Amino acid sequence: MDELSILGRNFPLFKNDLEKHDNVITEIVRDSKFLVIGGGGTIGQAVTKELFKRHAKVLHVVDLNESYLAELVRDVRSSFLNTVNDFDTFSLDCGAPYFRSFLITGKYDYVLNLSAMKHVRSENSAFSMYRMFHTNVVNALNTYRWSVESGVCNYFCVSSDKATNPVNYMGATKRAMELCLMLDNLQVPISGARFANVAFSNGSILESFRNRISKCQPLSIPLDIERYFITSQEAGIICLFATVLCRSNEIFFPKNSSEIRLTKFKAVVENYLRLIDKTPIFIDNEEEAKASMFSMDTKKYWPVNTFHTDTVGEKPFEEFYDSIERVDETRFDELATINFLSPYSDAQIRDFIDRFVLIDPNSKYARYEMLEAIASFVPSFNHTGGEKFLNERM
Numbered sequence: 001m002d003e004l005s006i007l008g009r010n011f012p013l014f015k016n017d018l019e020k021h022d023n024v025i026t027e028i029v030r031d032s033k034f035l036v037i038g039g040g041g042t043i044g045q046a047v048t049k050e051l052f053k054r055h056a057k058v059l060h061v062v063d064l065n066e067s068y069l070a071e072l073v074r075d076v077r078s079s080f081l082n083t084v085n086d087f088d089t090f091s092l093d094c095g096a097p098y099f100r101s102f103l104i105t106g107k108y109d110y111v112l113n114l115s116a117m118k119h120v121r122s123e124n125s126a127f128s129m130y131r132m133f134h135t136n137v138v139n140a141l142n143t144y145r146w147s148v149e150s151g152v153c154n155y156f157c158v159s160s161d162k163a164t165n166p167v168n169y170m171g172a173t174k175r176a177m178e179l180c181l182m183l184d185n186l187q188v189p190i191s192g193a194r195f196a197n198v199a200f201s202n203g204s205i206l207e208s209f210r211n212r213i214s215k216c217q218p219l220s221i222p223l224d225i226e227r228y229f230i231t232s233q234e235a236g237i238i239c240l241f242a243t244v245l246c247r248s249n250e251i252f253f254p255k256n257s258s259e260i261r262l263t264k265f266k267a268v269v270e271n272y273l274r275l276i277d278k279t280p281i282f283i284d285n286e287e288e289a290k291a292s293m294f295s296m297d298t299k300k301y302w303p304v305n306t307f308h309t310d311t312v313g314e315k316p317f318e319e320f321y322d323s324i325e326r327v328d329e330t331r332f333d334e335l336a337t338i339n340f341l342s343p344y345s346d347a348q349i350r351d352f353i354d355r356f357v358l359i360d361p362n363s364k365y366a367r368y369e370m371l372e373a374i375a376s377f378v379p380s381f382n383h384t385g386g387e388k389f390l391n392e393r394m
Helices: 015-030 042-052 066-079 098-106 120-124 126-150 169-181 205-214 232-244 265-275 286-294 346-357 366-377
Strands: 033-037 058-062 086-090 110-113 154-158 190-193 219-222 250-254 279-283 301-307 335-339
Touching: 015 232, 033 042, 033 098, 042 058, 042 066, 042 232, 058 098, 066 086, 098 126, 110 126, 110 232, 120 126, 120 169, 126 154, 126 169, 126 346, 126 366, 154 232, 169 190, 169 346, 169 366, 190 232, 205 219, 205 265, 219 265, 232 250, 265 279, 265 301, 279 286, 286 301, 346 366
Parallel strands: 033 058, 033 110, 058 086, 110 154, 154 190, 190 250, 219 301, 279 301
Antiparallel strands: 250 335
């Protein structure tokens, strides 16, 4: 399927930057040992492919999901010549104590951490929120420290555009991760990336289009939400640049352009249905949208439930940087960077982590305690409430 047409775009990103820098990138990759944590997800698989086709000296991939890893191996082995002598996958928990031994034994040159809980909808439960904090913040800190012990050249950790002026708990945990990691006294350089929405990534609204149609169910979109969109391959390229061409404490993101701009979901769903020869019928009631599946000629039309956002943690539009961050647009044609320095000391970060991990997720006040704790550490966090959680919508 033509993803660019669905996104209302004409050309893939980063062509000029790849032409200018690919020889240097390939030389570094060929001589280096890489570990990709969380490599079974959409972005992890994308960056793994970029490293594989540039003949990484060693390429190891870790993920909790065995099925994702199995598909990754099948996809990579079927797509490229077997140019990586030491390519392997491991179903491991990067937050477990044994992972330290695994990481140190591997003696990697570059560690890429793409392990994350990324859904705003996970804010519906204190237990999910507790795990999200551990995944997005604590595990990032631990894997960085263990990477330092193992002697890596650079540690990359993925962030999110939702970390900029966050309005939801997920974005706030990603901002907290940046604030905990990117200090001015680093032993090993750290880099990151803030992504746009990755089209058709696991669990995304666009992936749900495919799933809903295959199951003969209506689509569902917010009318008042705009997002930046990139493809999974473009996300992998951002990770590649941010890992091997970074300066310490640098966050990468795509520059605003005619190819990367805020786009409404309504335009995306119209493009998607047009490509499969269907016309959207917009219905603003969930039950009516579901009932219409039995009366509509779905060979020509498809129901799309539309709504104005009333769920917790939704932001009308996303941002790659805030007003006080200094952006450098001079190094690359289609990528921009931020030099990010945390204002916190090691002691302040330890106090923050200690305060958070002492919260009992079984307490009836746990959700509010977590929101207060993260707000005290992330001053730009302005939590947006709502009438319901995302899990209460289709």
